[in-house]
Each structure stands twice: as structure tokens, then as C-alpha cells.
Amino acid sequence: MREVRISLVGFGIVGHGVLEVVRRKWGLLRKMGLDMKVVSVTDINGTLFDETGIDPQRLHAARTLEGIANLDIIGKEAIQKVDSDLVVEVTPTNIVHGQPGLGHIEEALSSGKHVVTSNKGPLVVAYNHLQEMAQDNGVMLKYEATVGGTMPLISLVEKNLVGNEILGIRGIFNGTCNYILTRMMEEKYTYSYALTEAQDLGIAEADPAYDVDGIDTAGKVVILANSIFGMTAKYEDVSVTGIREITPEALNLAWERGYHIKLIGEVPALTVKPMLVPRRSPLAVGGTLNVASIETDLSGTITVTGLGAGSIETASAIVSDIVSIYTSRQIDG
Amino acid sequence: MRLSMDLELQDIPGQLMQSLEPFKKYKGNIISVVHHRDRKTPRGTVPVQIVFEIDPSNIENIKKHLEDNGIVVVRAGEDRFIEETSVLLIGHVLHSDLGDTINRIDSTGFAEVEDLSLRMPGIEEPSSAYLRIRATGKEEIGKSLSILRHVGAEKDLLVIEPIEAEKI
Numbered sequence: 162m163r164e165v166r167i168s169l170v171g172f173g174i175v176g177h178g179v180l181e182v183v184r185r186k187w188g189l190l191r192k193m194g195l196d197m198k199v200v201s202v203t204d205i206n207g208t209l210f211d212e213t214g215i216d217p218q219r220l221h222a223a224r225t226l227e228g229i230a231n232l233d234i235i236g237k238e239a240i241q242k243v244d245s246d247l248v249v250e251v252t253p254t255n256i257v258h259g260q261p262g263l264g265h266i267e268e269a270l271s272s273g274k275h276v277v278t279s280n281k282g283p284l285v286v287a288y289n290h291l292q293e294m295a296q297d298n299g300v301m302l303k304y305e306a307t308v309g310g311t312m313p314l315i316s317l318v319e320k321n322l323v324g325n326e327i328l329g330i331r332g333i334f335n336g337t338c339n340y341i342l343t344r345m346m347e348e349k350y351t352y353s354y355a356l357t358e359a360q361d362l363g364i365a366e367a368d369p370a371y372d373v374d375g376i377d378t379a380g381k382v383v384i385l386a387n388s389i390f391g392m393t394a395k396y397e398d399v400s401v402t403g404i405r406e407i408t409p410e411a412l413n414l415a416w417e418r419g420y421h422i423k424l425i426g427e428v429p430a431l432t433v434k435p436m437l438v439p440r441r442s443p444l445a446v447g448g449t450l451n452v453a454s455i456e457t458d459l460s461g462t463i464t465v466t467g468l469g470a471g472s473i474e475t476a477s478a479i480v481s482d483i484v485s486i487y488t489s490r491q492i493d494g
Numbered sequence: 495m496r497l498s499m500d501l502e503l504q505d506i507p508g509q510l511m512q513s514l515e516p517f518k519k520y521k522g523n524i525i526s527v528v529h530h531r532d533r534k535t536p537r538g539t540v541p542v543q544i545v546f547e548i549d550p551s552n553i554e555n556i557k558k559h560l561e562d563n564g565i566v567v568v569r570a571g572e573d574r575f576i577e578e579t580s581v582l583l584i585g586h587v588l589h590s591d592l593g594d595t596i597n598r599i600d601s602t603g604f605a606e607v608e609d610l611s612l613r614m615p616g617i618e619e620p621s622s623a624y625l626r627i628r629a630t631g632k633e634e635i636g637k638s639l640s641i642l643r644h645v646g647a648e649k650d651l652l653v654i655e656p657i658e659a660e661k662i
């Protein structure tokens with residue numbers, strides 16, 4: 162049985178999901194030979210530490226660690242001091258400077274800990290630098306959940322399509338925009354009405370700019386460009402147009418001519434813009450779904466779709482990444 | 495004169511070469527041949543599109559020669575716009591001189607706006623226009639889209655292109 166001591170940094174929607182998935186899948190993970198223990202949880206209030214593994218039940222009802230933390234350390238200090246094998250970094254995304262996640266991931270990698278993250282910011286700002294650090298320290302950095310949430314895209318390309326040349330990837334990488342456009346088309350809602358509906362349902366943030374202006378999608382385009390296409394793209398290299406100007410009339414006109422309008426991100430073109438998607442195209446998925454078409458030289462075009470966000474869904478991608486780190490190591494011998 | 499012809503060939507070796515023979519015989523200058531092997535007709539024939547330059551008086555001879563050899567001529571004529579695409583514009587489409595926007599495409603000589611529909615919800619509201627553009631080839635479709643992108647930037651219109659028109 163391989164013991165995996167995990168430090169969870171960030172205890173929000175995804176952080177709670179990770180604890181829940183590890184709890185639910187504990188038996189299955191053991192069958193795979195992995196004894197996963199979350200030994201610490203850190204948020205801005207402090208750190209809860211238990212070297213025998215934190216009982217997830219204990220944190221189930223807690224929204225934050227206020228009044229629960231037993232160590233007065235946070236951030237890099239917590240990563241450095243807690244003895245663990247792997248850090249799950251799930252703090253808020255900042256695409257401009259990548260912090261606080263960037264510092265957390267650097268600290269973890271330089272102290273020889275694997276990192277699994279759903280936080281786009283650090284990867285958008287410093288993907289190549291972080292992968293080099295991981296390599297220099299003999300550890301792995303995994304980030305499936307940063308692009309398309311639960312939809313297996315990075316691992317699909319890295320594992321199952323290995324040997325193929327990837328010619329291009331295009332898709333819908335933001336569930337909020339997809340939801341808004343779907344509702345505008347189905348119900349003839351105006352943009353602002355569909356947005357408030359999405360906000361009421363918790364699908365859109367109070368400040369929706371990050372999603373609707375295409376910033377989030379552009380961040381994912383940068384991550385794909387650097388990780389799958391070996392580029393050195395920066396956020397500024399992406400040409401970005403969001404969905405605020407789309408009207409129900411335009412959606413209706415497109416529909417009559419056999420098209421949807423979707424916010425599409427493309428690599429290596431490095432573009433994010435609303436595009437006409439034929440109604441019968443595999444990219445024409447509705448609601449909050451994400452989708453990606455991967456064009457390859459040997460396997461043709463392969464399309465995957467799935468939920469791009471959600472607590473348990475995102476956590477499932479994180480746990481899969483953790484498992485893959487240890488299973489691929491076993492093969493290495 | 496530039497002309498185009500749509501043919502249907504049997505899916506057997508040598509048919510394509512055979513279909514090109516009369517063009518040589520009647521001094522046609524072949525500009526492009528598009529062989530749609532992936533788009534077989536229900537009858538199992540393969541559509542082929544040939545664009546060529548020729549003295550129009552020879553066209554009937556070519557047709558006869560082809561038909562005598564068992565090749566189906568679906569269409570022959572001046573219609574040289576063999577590719578098409580759709581574009582949607584959002585903004586003050588009409589008040590930014592729609593006639594001029596269309597003319598920028600039509601005046602190229604290699605493409606034209608074939609179909610147009612408009613939606614105008616209200617005077618101050620942004621309107622939308624759907625345009626179908628036809629052109630002499632894929633490259634010309636690309637050039638037309640690039641013209642529209644420029645017009646869009648100049649006139650503050652959102653230009654929405656179809657995914658299939660662009661290579662990934």
C-alpha cells in the first residue's frame with residue numbers, strides 16, 4: 162500500500178469537493194494500492210493539521226477553517242512546514258500575476274512535492290517555468306482541472322493520443338457563456354436577462370467579466386498552447402472577444418440558417434471569439450457543457466464533452482490526476 | 495472565358511484522367527479540379543468540379559465528349575463561385591452603410607454576397623445581418639472573410655464567422 166500524504170491549499174468550492182471525493186472513493190483508491198490521506202487543509206485563516214489524516218466528516222459542515230485551524234500558518238509557510246508528498250492547489254485564479262497560487266506551487270515543487278491544481282492563474286503566467294521546476298525536482302505538476310473541468314482533455318492528448326501530431330484544438334471552454342447563449346437562444350432572452358438568471362442560479366459570478374469577456378477562455382487557450390503545442394504563449398498573445406454584444410435576434414437569425422453562436426477558443430490560432438457553429442456539429446452542445454474537438458494527423462478529429470465546473474466534478478479531475486501520478490510512477494518501476 | 499462544370503464520375507480507376515481529356519482536346523486551360531471522393535452520391539458516383547478557361551463555343555463539344563464516355567455532366571456554365579460561407583454581423587449594420595459593406599465583397603471580382611437577411615429590433619438597438627458569400631475558391635473565401643474583419647473593425651461591427659470556414 163502506497164501512502165499519499167496530501168496538503169490541500171484552498172478550502173472553497175473545489176477544496177470541499179476534493180475532501181468529499183477522497184472520502185467517497187477511499188475504498189476504491191485502496192484497491193488501487195493508494196492510501197490517500199489529507200494531512201492538512203489551509204485557507205486564509207490558518208491550517209488544520211493531522212498527520213494521521215483529517216476526518217472529512219469533521220470539516221463537512223465548515224465553510225472555512227475559522228475556529229477550526231490548529232496551526233497559525235498559511236500559504237507558502239504551510240506548504241513548507243507540513244510534511245506531505247503532494248499539494249493540491251485550489252486557491253482563487255488570478256490570470257495577471259498568478260498569485261497566490263504561483264508562490265504556492267513554486268514552494269511545493271522546490272521542496273520536492275508533486276502538485277495537482279485547478280488554478281489557471283499560475284499556469285497561464287508561468288507554465289514553462291513551473292514544468293521546468295517540476296522536472297528539476299523530480300516531481301510532477303498536473304492540471305487537468307484547469308481546462309474544461311471534468312472533461313478529459315490534457316490526459317486524452319498525453320496518454321491516449323500519444324504518437325499523434327495534434328494539429329489544432331477548438332472548443333467551448335466556459336460553461337457560463339455557454340449557458341447564457343443557450344438561454345438567449347432558447348428563450349429569446351436578452352443578454353442581461355440571461356446573465357441575471359445565470360447569477361441567480363450560481364452559474365455566473367456577481368462580477369461576470371471574467372467569464373463573459375472571454376478572459377477565462379483565453380487563459381485556457383494559453384494553457385493548451387503551452388502544454389500541448391509547446392508554445393510560449395502569454396495571455397496578451399490571445400485575440401479575445403466576449404459575448405456581451407450578442408443579441409437574441411442574432412442568435413435567432415443564425416438558428417434559421419442552421420447555426421448556433423458559441424464562444425469558441427482555438428489553439429494554436431490563439432483566438433477567443435463568438436463563432437457560428439453548425440447545428441449538427443459535435444461542438445453544438447448546450448447548457449453549461451464544455452466541449453473540445455482535437456484535430457490529429459492519425460486519428461482524425463476527436464470530440465470530448467463534459468461539465469466544465471462544479472465542486473465534485475472538478476475534484477474528480479483532481480483526484481484522477483493524483484492517481485495518475487502514482488500509477489505512472491509504478492510503471493516506471 | 496472562365497467556366498465551371500460539375501461532373502459525376504464512376505468510382506473506377508482512370509475515370510478522372512478520362513474526364514480531363516476533352517479539355518485538352520478543345521484547348522481548355524484547367525484552373526482547378528476538385529475531386530470529392532469523400533462525398534459520394536447515393537448512386538455511388540464521385541462528384542468532381544472543374545474550373546477552366548476556354549472559348550465558350552467549345553463547351554458543347556466538351557459536354558458531348560464527356561457524355562459519350564459515360565460521364566454525367568450535372569451542370570456546366572459561367573457560375574464560377576464554387577465555395578460558400580456564412581457570416582453574421584452585429585451592430586449598426588444598416589447605418590454603417592450596408593451597401594458599402596456588401597460592395598467591398600462584390601467589387602473583388604472573386605466573391606459576392608448572394609443572400610442577405612436583416613433583423614432590426616429597434617432604432618437604437620444593434621441590428622444583425624446574415625450574409626451568404628460565394629467565391630471562386632477556398633482561398634477567396636478566406637480573403638472575403640478577412641475583408642469583412644477589416645470592415646467590422648472600421649465600422650464597429652461584430653463579425654461572427656463560421657467554424658468550418660477556418661482551418662483549426
Ligand SMILES: NC(=O)c1ccc[n+]([C@@H]2O[C@H](COP(=O)([O-])OP(=O)(O)OC[C@H]3O[C@@H](n4cnc5c(N)ncnc54)[C@H](OP(=O)(O)O)[C@@H]3O)[C@@H](O)[C@H]2O)c1
Binds near residue numbers: 173280470
Ligand atoms: N468552482 C469550479 O467549478 C472550478 C472549476 C475549475 C477550476 N476552478 C478553479 O479552482 C480554484 C478554486 O476554485 P473555487 O471555486 O474552489 O474557489 P473559492 O470557492 O473561491 O475557494 C478558494 C479558496 O482559497 C482560499 N484562499 C484564498 N487565498 C488563499 C491563500 N493565500 N492561502 C490559502 N488559501 C487561500 C479561500 O479562502 P477564503 O474563502 O477564506 O478567502 C477559499 O477557501 C480557482 O482557481 C478556480 O478558478 C474552479
